[in-house]
Amino acid sequence: xxxxxxxxxxxxxxxxxxxxxxxxxxxxxxxxxxxxxxxxxxxxxxxxxxxxxxxxxxxxxxxxxxxxxxxxxxxxxxxxxxxxxxxxxxxxxxxxxxxxxxxxxxxxxxxxxxxxxxxxxxxxxxxxxxxxxxxxxxxxxxxxxxxxxxxxxxxxxxxxxxxxxxxxxxxxxxxxxxxxxxxxxxxxxxxxxxxxxxxxxxxxxxxxxxxxxxxxxxxxxxxxxxxxxxxxxxxxxxxxxxxxxxxxxxxxxxxxxxxxxxxxxxxxxxxxxxxxxxxxxxxxxxxxxxxxxxxxxxxx
Amino acid sequence: xxxxxxxxxxxxxxxxxxxxxxxxxxxxxxxxxxxxxxxxxxxxxxxxxxxxxxxxxxxxxxxxxxxxxxxxxxxxxxxxxxxxxxxxxxxxxxxxxxxxxxxxxxxxxxxxxxxxxxxxxxxxxxxxxxxxxxxxxxxxxxxxxxxxxxxxxxxxxxxxxxxxxxxxxxxxxxxxxxxxxxxxxxxxxxxxxxxxxxxxxxxxxxxxxxxxxxxxxxxxxxxxxxxxxxxxxxxxxxxxxxxxxxxxxxxxxxxxxxxxxxxxxxxxxxxxxxxxxxxxxxxxxxxxxxxxxxxxxxxxxxxxxxxxxxxxxxxxxxxxxxxxxxxxxxxxxxxxxxxxxxxxxxxxxxxxxxxxxxxxxxxxxxxxxxxxxxxxxxxxxxxxxxxxxxxxxxxxxxxxxxxxxxxxxxxxxxxxxxxxxxxxxx
Numbered sequence: 057x058x059x060x061x062x063x064x065x066x067x068x069x070x071x072x073x074x075x076x077x078x079x080x081x082x083x084x085x086x087x088x089x090x091x092x093x094x095x096x097x098x099x100x101x102x103x104x105x106x107x108x109x110x111x112x113x114x115x116x117x118x119x120x121x122x123x124x125x126x127x128x129x130x131x132x133x134x135x136x137x138x139x140x141x142x143x144x145x146x147x148x149x150x151x152x153x154x155x156x157x158x159x160x161x162x163x164x165x166x167x168x169x170x171x172x173x174x175x176x177x178x179x180x181x182x183x184x185x186x187x188x189x190x191x192x193x194x195x196x197x198x199x200x201x202x203x204x205x206x207x208x209x210x211x212x213x214x215x216x217x218x219x220x221x222x223x224x225x226x227x228x229x230x231x232x233x234x235x236x237x238x239x240x241x242x243x244x245x246x247x248x249x250x251x252x253x254x255x256x257x258x259x260x261x262x263x264x265x266x267x268x269x270x271x272x273x274x275x276x277x278x279x280x281x282x283x284x285x286x287x288x289x290x291x292x293x294x295x296x297x298x299x300x301x302x303x304x305x306x307x308x309x310x311x312x313x314x315x316x317x318x319x320x321x322x323x324x325x326x327x328x329x330x331x332x333x334x335x336x337x338x339x340x341x342x343x344x345x346x347x348x349x350x351x352x353x354x355x356x
Numbered sequence: 357x358x359x360x361x362x363x364x365x366x367x368x369x370x371x372x373x374x375x376x377x378x379x380x381x382x383x384x385x386x387x388x389x390x391x392x393x394x395x396x397x398x399x400x401x402x403x404x405x406x407x408x409x410x411x412x413x414x415x416x417x418x419x420x421x422x423x424x425x426x427x428x429x430x431x432x433x434x435x436x437x438x439x440x441x442x443x444x445x446x447x448x449x450x451x452x453x454x455x456x457x458x459x460x461x462x463x464x465x466x467x468x469x470x471x472x473x474x475x476x477x478x479x480x481x482x483x484x485x486x487x488x489x490x491x492x493x494x495x496x497x498x499x500x501x502x503x504x505x506x507x508x509x510x511x512x513x514x515x516x517x518x519x520x521x522x523x524x525x526x527x528x529x530x531x532x533x534x535x536x537x538x539x540x541x542x543x544x545x546x547x548x549x550x551x552x553x554x555x556x557x558x559x560x561x562x563x564x565x566x567x568x569x570x571x572x573x574x575x576x577x578x579x580x581x582x583x584x585x586x587x588x589x590x591x592x593x594x595x596x597x598x599x600x601x602x603x604x605x606x607x608x609x610x611x612x613x614x615x616x617x618x619x620x621x622x623x624x625x626x627x628x629x630x631x632x633x634x635x636x637x638x639x640x641x642x643x644x645x646x647x648x649x650x651x652x653x654x655x656x657x658x659x660x661x662x663x664x665x666x667x668x669x670x671x672x673x674x675x676x677x678x679x680x681x682x683x684x685x686x687x688x689x690x691x692x693x694x695x696x697x698x699x700x701x702x703x704x705x706x707x708x709x710x711x712x713x714x715x716x717x718x719x720x721x722x723x724x725x726x727x728x729x730x731x732x733x734x735x736x737x738x739x740x741x742x743x744x745x746x747x748x749x750x751x752x753x754x755x756x757x758x759x760x761x762x763x764x765x766x767x768x769x770x771x772x773x774x775x776x777x778x779x780x781x782x
Contacts, residue, residue, distance in 0.1 A: 058577065059358075059646070059649065060357065060358070061357050061359040063649070066650075067609060067649050067650040070609070070650035071590070071608075071650050074590040074591045074607050074608070074609075075704075077590070077591045078590045078591045078704060102637065102638040103607065103650070104593060104607070105638055106593070106600055106603065107594065107595045107605075110591075190439045190441070191440075191441045194438070197438045197439050198436045198437070198438050214436075216436060217771055218462055218465070218466040218687050218763075218772045219466055220465070220466055220469040220761065220772070221469045221758065221761045221763075222470070222611075222758065223703075223761065223762070223763045225701065225763060225770070225771075227699075227770040228770055241441070243441045243443075245443075328387070329387050329388040330387055330389045331387045331389055331390055334389030334390065334393075
């Protein structure tokens, strides 16, 4: 008898979450409202029910989130009866007098790091579980499941701990913390197949719907809240779209789609010749080492 | 569909990254935008081909796909383990791409620890070299049951059958010393795609499978330890609500074997016994569960169980001891001396231990056993005797890779400094 690959990935992820519960005193689960963190919450249920989660859900809100994703987040936390902590990039900008990036493709995505580090300090979190996957990006492909960060949150790719067998070493000094990635070994398609198999609910924006958008440099960006200011040359259009990833409005593009069911979405993703981040993320396309640099700066 | 994890090992210029790139490229796992990105990067870098082949043979530098860090791209080498994912209609694959250079031996050990198969690359012009010997030793030591010897760059030796056969003979000698169970030899040119995904027309004399075909069909079930039912306890679930007042579930992952409702079990190291009352996953009950499922076990009796304990079926018990012989791969720049103390993590159990004796060090290139060694340096391999503060429970590594493995943690730096394969009670 042999387990199916989705069962194997699921079991590995549950094992990793339970290691966090067993090894740390004050862990947290970073929840963004996107499909990967929704999957993490589902895995946490499998790992800890009928008990409570041994960690709160923590959302770093850039203030540029889709309302659908925020509503979904609140509803999910409430229906699970789990604690939700929200911290706002807006507050960090005010308190620290940070300068907001301006210009055509400005995004608060980078500023999130400050709020995240402050939140870690405020609650003294020693481990933060996140939904990053190694197939997303080539710097992520090199990161350990237990990724030790110094007190500034920095990732040092040259000083990563050996990570052997299924033995995770979460021992740290005071002030350090560990980022933990239970779905490291999942691909985008694995996540979607798992969502289908487990019947996991997602915010509606993951499915095809009619929407007003700004067409810019071949990408379709949301008009919500006037966060992206249309420039000369940008066009306001109405299209049938879905979001392949759901992140900060300022750096997440929609894709044209007719897929209104999970089966149809999966079929489209299987057929696409463009990667997830390549199609929808503006923030990775600035340089060859964009993600590596952000991680060294404390980013997720 | 099942999952195969394999590692690729080779020296700096053996074409390892090119092979991985070729597997991903020819199996259509590289998406258009990723390809564009490396095409751009290839042009920027204008890296001429080191072997002197014409650039037109390789339209893009496939190696750039796998080198994720800035310094790797700058130096054109792989520094750390990278993970790649692809799937075919037959199987899902996780590729563990480990650096080949000796200073990164610890990274290869890291990468190899979870793999069921290793591809050892050999440059057809060079044959078996020192690195081949080291990589094969590590693969064998880590208990990887299947080795594929990929004789690469066959295009540069005129696709000669004699060259290939001689390398097979050379390698076979080495494999016998290492007791490697299954060795498969494939002649290929990763650069041109010969025998990687499609069978090569340039080597009609080769009757075996192309690499991908082999990877898709190789049988990797290891039935070594079905009878060793093992369950390290990770976490105790106790809701303590009014409805679930007496609920007490032991959460963990079955590392080997099968557990069934009603099984007689023993809790180690205490030796207390009980029976399995229920097996639960996400509030659903099952009659049996197999490795590697993550489950919650309920016991019939009110016994003392906590994180770090090992629950086993009573009919097949592991070794419980405070003194064990083990193979140790040293992974830290600070030397390991006889008498040094560390934290030993076996499964979910941690205890202090000391290095009581270094029985011998293994020369990773000649396989000679060197006695009288007093300390180990980064990347050294040795057989040692460990003395632990509390009893540890384990199975010999060659019978059970999960319950036979352990790590050493330095208590001052908190870093993982040693990979331990437990052999026997000393």
